[in-house]
Amino acid sequence: MAAAIRPHEIADAQLIARVLVEDDRHAFAELVKRHQSSVRACLRKLTAGNHALADDLSQETFVLAWRNLKSFRQEARFSTWLYRIATNCWLAHVRKRQEELLGDRDADIGDDDRDDADPARDSGDHAAMTTMKLDLERALARLPEAERAAIVQCYHNDLSHEEAAYVLGCPVGTVKTHILRGKQKLKTALAAWAPSVSTRTS
Amino acid sequence: MNHSSDPHSTVPLDEAGDWLDRILAGDAADHRADYIGDEGFTSRVMRMLPAPDALPAWRRPFVVGLWLVAATLVATMLPTVFLEAARQAVTLVAARPFSLSSLGLGVVALGAAMWTCAVMALRRD
Numbered sequence: 001m002a003a004a005i006r007p008h009e010i011a012d013a014q015l016i017a018r019v020l021v022e023d024d025r026h027a028f029a030e031l032v033k034r035h036q037s038s039v040r041a042c043l044r045k046l047t048a049g050n051h052a053l054a055d056d057l058s059q060e061t062f063v064l065a066w067r068n069l070k071s072f073r074q075e076a077r078f079s080t081w082l083y084r085i086a087t088n089c090w091l092a093h094v095r096k097r098q099e100e101l102l103g104d105r106d107a108d109i110g111d112d113d114r115d116d117a118d119p120a121r122d123s124g125d126h127a128a129m130t131t132m133k134l135d136l137e138r139a140l141a142r143l144p145e146a147e148r149a150a151i152v153q154c155y156h157n158d159l160s161h162e163e164a165a166y167v168l169g170c171p172v173g174t175v176k177t178h179i180l181r182g183k184q185k186l187k188t189a190l191a192a193w194a195p196s197v198s199t200r201t202s
Numbered sequence: 203m204n205h206s207s208d209p210h211s212t213v214p215l216d217e218a219g220d221w222l223d224r225i226l227a228g229d230a231a232d233h234r235a236d237y238i239g240d241e242g243f244t245s246r247v248m249r250m251l252p253a254p255d256a257l258p259a260w261r262r263p264f265v266v267g268l269w270l271v272a273a274t275l276v277a278t279m280l281p282t283v284f285l286e287a288a289r290q291a292v293t294l295v296a297a298r299p300f301s302l303s304s305l306g307l308g309v310v311a312l313g314a315a316m317w318t319c320a321v322m323a324l325r326r327d
Contacts, residue, residue: 023254032247037238045233055243062247136229155230187222195221 012078019069028069032062035079038157039086045152046090048141057093061086076166083157084167087149094145132193139189147182150175 012034018027039061043054064085065072072081140148146168153164154175165172187194277284 025248025251025254028251029244029248032244033240036240036243036247040238040243041233041236058243059247059250063250066251132225133229133232136225151226155226156233158230158234183222183226186226190222190225193221193225 035082039082043086045156057089060089080163087167139186143182147178150178151182
């Protein structure tokens with residue numbers, strides 16, 4: 001029987017070693033507890049807020065991590081490796097369904113005429129911020145999967161371009177291109193949130 | 203309304219380009235700050251894991267015994283084949299003239315093969 005594990009006293013690498021050597025399920029449970037929030041948050045972002053789907057994919061991610069832990073060679077952080085599995089799970093799901101994941105959600109949000117909302121007309125900063133976040137979420141959801149994934153990995157998961165390339169399984173240059181293209185599309189979609197500028201009056 | 207495309211804009215280009223970075227950075231900061239409570243998630247994952255291998259303790263000696271029996275049976279049933287193979291192998295090796303250089307070459311070749319195997323086994327990628 002494995003000894004009880006006090007949180008954050010043991011490094012991920014030691015817990016992984018326990019899982020591999022002793023088939024210690026308590027150690028794996030500790031790893032899941034440590035990383036569930038970031039993995040679920042990442043998938044919520046990738047699925048643009050579909051929490052149920054994100055949680056299903058998160059569970060799949062951790063089960064795959066358990067099965068493939070032997071192949072984790074620590075060339076990246078464990079969390080980065082988990083992001084890689086999570087992103088692959090999400091991409092596989094997208095390919096399987098062959099439809100836009102958040103089409104329905106887009107329609108729901110789109111029906112409340114937020115497109116026509118002028119940020120300046122919102123009563124307070126908080127309301128404007130909430131509206132902006134919804135607009136951003138919707139704009140992210142409309143991006144192609146590769147561009148969305150690259151932006152989520154680099155901005156929301158705070159990964160370097162190299163780490164994002166590892167997660168997405170593509171060259172660093174491709175990641176940069178995806179981010180550049182994605183940001184161009186976001187700029188267009190979020191044009192209403194661009195800072196208002198004064199024009200020269202003659 | 204976006205005026206940033208206005209050719210008479212007084213906002214510097216880099217500032218006009220930074221607004222999206224600021225929005226993304228703010229959203230990312232909120233994203234990282236929002237901790238998602240476990241709420242039974244870990245338990246659900248652990249329930250989904252494949253059941254642990256519960257092999258009986260006698261399994262290994264039993265399998266080894268079976269292999270021994272099989273090998274003995276094969277050796278008993280085909281004695282001439284084994285004898286002939288062994289005789290041929292001895293003849294082949296004994297017929298070769300050994301010299302110090304060939305012995306050294308053999309050792310080097312064996313070492314190289316071992317190194318290759320070790321590198322293949324230990325390579326990280």
